[in-house]
Amino acid sequence: xxxxxxxxxxxxxxxxxxxxxxxxxxxxxxxxxxxxxxxxxxxxxxxxxxxxxxxxxxxxxxxxxxxxxxxxxxxxxxxxxxxxxxxxxxxxxxxxxxxxxxxxxxxxxxxxxxxxxxxxxxxxxxxxxxxxxxxxxxxxxxxxxxxxxxxxxxxxxxxxxxxxxxxxxxxxxxxxxxxxxxxxxxxxxxxxxxxxxxxxxxxxxxxxxxxxxxxxxxxxxxxxxxxxxxxxxxxxxxxxxxxxxxxxxxxxxxxxxxxxxxxxxxxxxxxxxxxxxxxxxxxxxxxxxxxxxxxxxxxxxxxxxxxxxxxxxxxxxxxxxxxxxxxxxxxxxxxxxxxxxxxxxxxxxxxxxxxxxxxxxxxxxxxxxxxxxxxxxxxxxxxxxxxxxxxxxxxxxxxxxxxxxxxxx
Amino acid sequence: xxxxxxxxxxxxxxxxxxxxxxxxxxxxxxxxxxxxxxxxxxxxxxxxxxxxxxxxxxxxxxxxxxxxxxxxxxxxxxxxxxxxxxxxxxxxxxxxxxxxxxxxxxxxxxxxxxxxxxxxxxxxxxxxxxxxxxxxxxxxxxxxxxxxxxxxxxxxxxxxxxxxxxxxxxxxxxxxxxxxxxxxxxxxxxxxxxxxxxxxxxxxxxxxxxxxxxxxxxxxxxxxxxxxxxxxxxxxxxxxxxxxxxxxxxxxxxxxxxxxxxxxxxxxxxxxxxxxxxxxxxxxxxxxxxxxxxxxxxxxxxxxxxxxxxxxxxxxxxxxxxxxxxxxxxxxxxxxxxxxxxxxxxxxxxxxxxxxxxxxxxxxxxxxxxxxxxxxxxxxxxxxxxxxxxxxxxxxxxxxxx
Amino acid sequence: xxxxxxxxxxxxxxxxxxxxxxxxxxxxxxxxxxxxxxxxxxxxxxxxxxxxxxxxxxxxxxxxxxxxxxxxxxxxxxx
Numbered sequence: 001x002x003x004x005x006x007x008x009x010x011x012x013x014x015x016x017x018x019x020x021x022x023x024x025x026x027x028x029x030x031x032x033x034x035x036x037x038x039x040x041x042x043x044x045x046x047x048x049x050x051x052x053x054x055x056x057x058x059x060x061x062x063x064x065x066x067x068x069x070x071x072x073x074x075x076x077x078x079x080x081x082x083x084x085x086x087x088x089x090x091x092x093x094x095x096x097x098x099x100x101x102x103x104x105x106x107x108x109x110x111x112x113x114x115x116x117x118x119x120x121x122x123x124x125x126x127x128x129x130x131x132x133x134x135x136x137x138x139x140x141x142x143x144x145x146x147x148x149x150x151x152x153x154x155x156x157x158x159x160x161x162x163x164x165x166x167x168x169x170x171x172x173x174x175x176x177x178x179x180x181x182x183x184x185x186x187x188x189x190x191x192x193x194x195x196x197x198x199x200x201x202x203x204x205x206x207x208x209x210x211x212x213x214x215x216x217x218x219x220x221x222x223x224x225x226x227x228x229x230x231x232x233x234x235x236x237x238x239x240x241x242x243x244x245x246x247x248x249x250x251x252x253x254x255x256x257x258x259x260x261x262x263x264x265x266x267x268x269x270x271x272x273x274x275x276x277x278x279x280x281x282x283x284x285x286x287x288x289x290x291x292x293x294x295x296x297x298x299x300x301x302x303x304x305x306x307x308x309x310x311x312x313x314x315x316x317x318x319x320x321x322x323x324x325x326x327x328x329x330x331x332x333x334x335x336x337x338x339x340x341x342x343x344x345x346x347x348x349x350x351x352x353x354x355x356x357x358x359x360x361x362x363x364x365x366x367x368x369x370x371x372x373x374x375x376x377x378x379x380x381x382x383x384x385x386x387x388x389x390x391x392x393x394x395x396x397x398x399x400x401x402x403x404x405x406x407x408x409x
Numbered sequence: 410x411x412x413x414x415x416x417x418x419x420x421x422x423x424x425x426x427x428x429x430x431x432x433x434x435x436x437x438x439x440x441x442x443x444x445x446x447x448x449x450x451x452x453x454x455x456x457x458x459x460x461x462x463x464x465x466x467x468x469x470x471x472x473x474x475x476x477x478x479x480x481x482x483x484x485x486x487x488x489x490x491x492x493x494x495x496x497x498x499x500x501x502x503x504x505x506x507x508x509x510x511x512x513x514x515x516x517x518x519x520x521x522x523x524x525x526x527x528x529x530x531x532x533x534x535x536x537x538x539x540x541x542x543x544x545x546x547x548x549x550x551x552x553x554x555x556x557x558x559x560x561x562x563x564x565x566x567x568x569x570x571x572x573x574x575x576x577x578x579x580x581x582x583x584x585x586x587x588x589x590x591x592x593x594x595x596x597x598x599x600x601x602x603x604x605x606x607x608x609x610x611x612x613x614x615x616x617x618x619x620x621x622x623x624x625x626x627x628x629x630x631x632x633x634x635x636x637x638x639x640x641x642x643x644x645x646x647x648x649x650x651x652x653x654x655x656x657x658x659x660x661x662x663x664x665x666x667x668x669x670x671x672x673x674x675x676x677x678x679x680x681x682x683x684x685x686x687x688x689x690x691x692x693x694x695x696x697x698x699x700x701x702x703x704x705x706x707x708x709x710x711x712x713x714x715x716x717x718x719x720x721x722x723x724x725x726x727x728x729x730x731x732x733x734x735x736x737x738x739x740x741x742x743x744x745x746x747x748x749x750x751x752x753x754x755x756x757x758x759x760x761x762x763x764x765x766x767x768x769x770x771x772x773x774x775x776x777x778x779x780x781x782x783x784x785x786x787x788x789x790x791x792x793x794x795x796x797x798x799x800x801x802x803x804x805x806x807x808x809x810x811x
Numbered sequence: 812x813x814x815x816x817x818x819x820x821x822x823x824x825x826x827x828x829x830x831x832x833x834x835x836x837x838x839x840x841x842x843x844x845x846x847x848x849x850x851x852x853x854x855x856x857x858x859x860x861x862x863x864x865x866x867x868x869x870x871x872x873x874x875x876x877x878x879x880x881x882x883x884x885x886x887x888x889x890x
Contacts, residue, residue, distance in 0.1 A: 115547075129610070148799070169565055176562075
């Protein structure tokens, strides 16, 4: 299905990543994340998040304390989602400020994606009000019941006031947040934006997903819940160069589309192809040149359902290398494409791909193949197609003039 | 070539009317949506009044599990249908070149609230979490996009009480940057016990009436509703002979980065949103002829918003009419700024500025012209629509004549 | 009264993350790092602790620790 003729390329103004912050069950920072992805071992363990009545199997961040990331004050009552987001932002900020300070706070913005970051707070507030009475429930829980609280807290803690927004579109949210930030940079509304996502583990989300799935054990290759925050520092390339900040990757192209569960298979595939083609077109990258696709799929059957046919249409018989974060880090829900993107940037910077074993059950032969750990990538694409319909794709590439690294045979 | 954005269709569901005419008549005549709350038992509270939408059918029990749609979603779809038919686009949205961007505060809290009602203290949690998790806050946007077979970008921006304006702003960018030609935008919010308790706990809830800018104002009244606007690229709209209510000249967003619930005490963020909006629209402050205020009726907001307006409008401030329709609609949370955007477009279209009702005693700290109790015949050239949210999210939209 | 004062000071110190010794009774709480939400929590603590109810209209006028103690005296008498 051809793109409409008026599909213009992305507006002028190259946006680059100058810092990455990841807080996950693998530990703090992207080195820990890359190591975990290389090992391929699932980080799920039995854990009781936030005082859950019984343990669940999830990739939890044990012993997390925001104090470890900076001398933050007044953080006791902010939600875990906000704390994770603040920690990841601190890490991204640190990396972005490696060679020179980042711009002043009134030129820095925050855009975060989350889907369930407020559920735990909603339950606590409601239960608290019923138990203690509405006059005595802790009022500080109430602001955490709005989904934009996490981004709001990050802005308050760091003094970032140029721009602040929250996006909530399930797995596609992180990519939408990144593009939202990139657009703001292209318009000159900010000089640096921290964009990404955060999601906390909550027993209630787990209960809901289990009810939706049925109480049978997880599908063999399905994924357990995870939690964490992944934040990228984004700037205009010229600004990064001017202040001597290293560009880790270029945000080269973006595409979005929608395909509701009720749409026909044909419409759905067309929409997914459209999102990915737009991103490729905007980046000037030919599908055959793409080194790897970071897929937000959380299981083999989901990958096939989500993108199998669409991938075949774009990448043809040669197929495409696929890497995923979910089998190791778990399902990050509203922040999943944020962690996929952060991992993709991390591996671009490391000049290699993870040795991920891709789900192969149910996939047509050759449509996808494992990232084999040997390729030194130049251009990768992250895609996410949420079950409710929102879909997005983002192409990242090494900055011009940066040597790509050597393919290891 | 700059692409301009116009409003070619509008639809709403509000506590004071769910057609444009009934809504507008209520705004001009002072018909209030404030009533004793029906959707939950208020006997344990001292506060009993809210602005519920009475003529919107409670969801039927037909269809259990994830197939049941939440109230906010159903209101959004109803408003969406009306907006499309108003625009004359029911069956002719170009799928790839249309976006849906909505805002909300709590999404669909009813599923959690229903469960909470059945959950005795100190008992294990009951079943029903599937529905809580299935009805995420992007349910309304995705249901709307599904219903109208949209294939373009679909986004949800849950920036609480400023969400509608944020959603509209995002869509303005998508149209200006030639990503889409059309967008269904706005916000939806269902009446929620949780939000009610929250505002009571914060001592921000009025006992009987919402009285924006009044010296004796005691807080907000909670409301609910949905407001959807059809935004269209101007050339396209003119080519098909669409009826244009108003132009969306631009927007300004800002972030207080000050406190999670309280505004910056001098209104710095609010002023910044207005200033940026004027810059984005290439309009000077002296062209502004009406401001639709956030005007929640809380002590803090109204005082701070007044300061912010003064700092932006300068010596002209007292001659720019300002009004808040929350006196009648209550605070519809994620839907408020989009319904207020509709009121702005109607003010331009019909040449009348809606009053601020319930303003009986002036507050020395709020000394602008709030149009107390009387509409003003005026077809404003430029209108501002303000909204401010928890988290320090501020947004101002700028509308102009077609 | 002294007990309540000490308990309040301890709470303020914890909320504002400052040493108890530096909590001032006549300086606005907001200037000592106690924001409006925390202040509501303090009022609720008093109400629960002493079984009293401070009228809605009085609450915005509570600015300092002394204001809170005045309310305690007013509604709970010397204890």
